[in-house]
Amino acid sequence: MSDIILETKGLTKHYGGVQALNDANFVLRKGEHVAIMGDNGAGKSTFVRQITGVETRTRGTVIFQGNEVNFAGPLDAREAGIETVFQTLALADDLNVPDNLFLGREITKFNFLGPFRILNYKAMREATLAGLEKTGVKIPTIKNTIANMSGGQRQCVAIARTATFASKLTIMDEPTAALGVQETAQVENIVRTLKEQGESLILVSHNMRQVFDLVDRIVVFRRGRMVADLKVGETDGQDVVAYITGAKTGAQFEGAA
Numbered sequence: 256m257s258d259i260i261l262e263t264k265g266l267t268k269h270y271g272g273v274q275a276l277n278d279a280n281f282v283l284r285k286g287e288h289v290a291i292m293g294d295n296g297a298g299k300s301t302f303v304r305q306i307t308g309v310e311t312r313t314r315g316t317v318i319f320q321g322n323e324v325n326f327a328g329p330l331d332a333r334e335a336g337i338e339t340v341f342q343t344l345a346l347a348d349d350l351n352v353p354d355n356l357f358l359g360r361e362i363t364k365f366n367f368l369g370p371f372r373i374l375n376y377k378a379m380r381e382a383t384l385a386g387l388e389k390t391g392v393k394i395p396t397i398k399n400t401i402a403n404m405s406g407g408q409r410q411c412v413a414i415a416r417t418a419t420f421a422s423k424l425t426i427m428d429e430p431t432a433a434l435g436v437q438e439t440a441q442v443e444n445i446v447r448t449l450k451e452q453g454e455s456l457i458l459v460s461h462n463m464r465q466v467f468d469l470v471d472r473i474v475v476f477r478r479g480r481m482v483a484d485l486k487v488g489e490t491d492g493q494d495v496v497a498y499i500t501g502a503k504t505g506a507q508f509e510g511a512a
């Protein structure tokens with residue numbers, strides 16, 4: 256068995272004339288935590304969306320657990336074991352917190368009516384409270400629909416989802432950008448827990464301190480291309496910034512900038 260959990264080959268996405276992502280060859284090993292950094296518009300979110308099948312990619316291959324995959328969307332990817340927190344949140348505005356957490360995988364009671372499912376609301380409520388507890392977010396009542404929540408609260412609901420369900424790969428796209436200091440610390444604790452549990456993670460982040468605290472490797476995107484792949488122990492913030500701004504280009508990515 257290969258120790259690679261996710262691989263992309265030549266992953267490319269063009270929006271009309273906008274070359275948002277070009278030829279991303281990316282490898283993630285089992286249990287590894289990798290950060291993706293880069294300026295606004297570098298293609299980080301586009302990369303995440305192509306993996307999870309939010310859009311149809313222009314070209315390229317995604318290999319998950321040794322098999323080529325073409326997810327129809329985030330729910331499809333989630334069923335395969337990829338839990339994603341999108342930068343623009345994929346939450347259903349008119350559903351409450353438990354319904355959002357369990358969207359696509361509701362807990363059912365004993366199913367004696369054939370095709371009809373009886374949802375176990377009590378179990379879902381309890382799991383929701385446990386998940387939120389891990390993020391440390393204070394939500395007055397989980398019966399509130401998402402539409403009535405602040406950006407930070409919404410983000411925490413999405414992150415609680417990743418902390419509630421065991422998955423094989425977690426992808427977080429700027430999960431703490433809208434959060435306060437305390438909530439950010441809680442999210443970072445969730446990431447550490449995922450590391451201890453051996454779960455693989457892709458963390459898109461602008462926060463240099465957070466990245467150096469949490470991950471094993473940093474991949475830098477610039478203008479739609481992967482321009483650096485750096486082990487945390489062999490680089491520093493200044494080096495990473497040089498790749499982000501284009502002051503430095505990697506030998507192995509010659510011609511990339």
Ligand SMILES: Nc1ncnc2c1ncn2[C@@H]1O[C@H](COP(=O)(O)OP(=O)(O)O)[C@@H](O)[C@H]1O
Pocket residue numbers: 270273274275293294295296297298299300301302
């Ligand atoms: N749906 C879209 N239609 C057209 N252009 C898009 C779309 N989504 C992203 N882009 C463009 O693709 C580029 C990369 O965007 P994005 O992946 O969001 O960057 P990042 O997440 O690194 O800030 C940007 O130039 C952005 O304007």
Ligand SMILES: [Mg+2]
Pocket residue numbers: 299300301342428
């Ligand atoms: Mg983005």
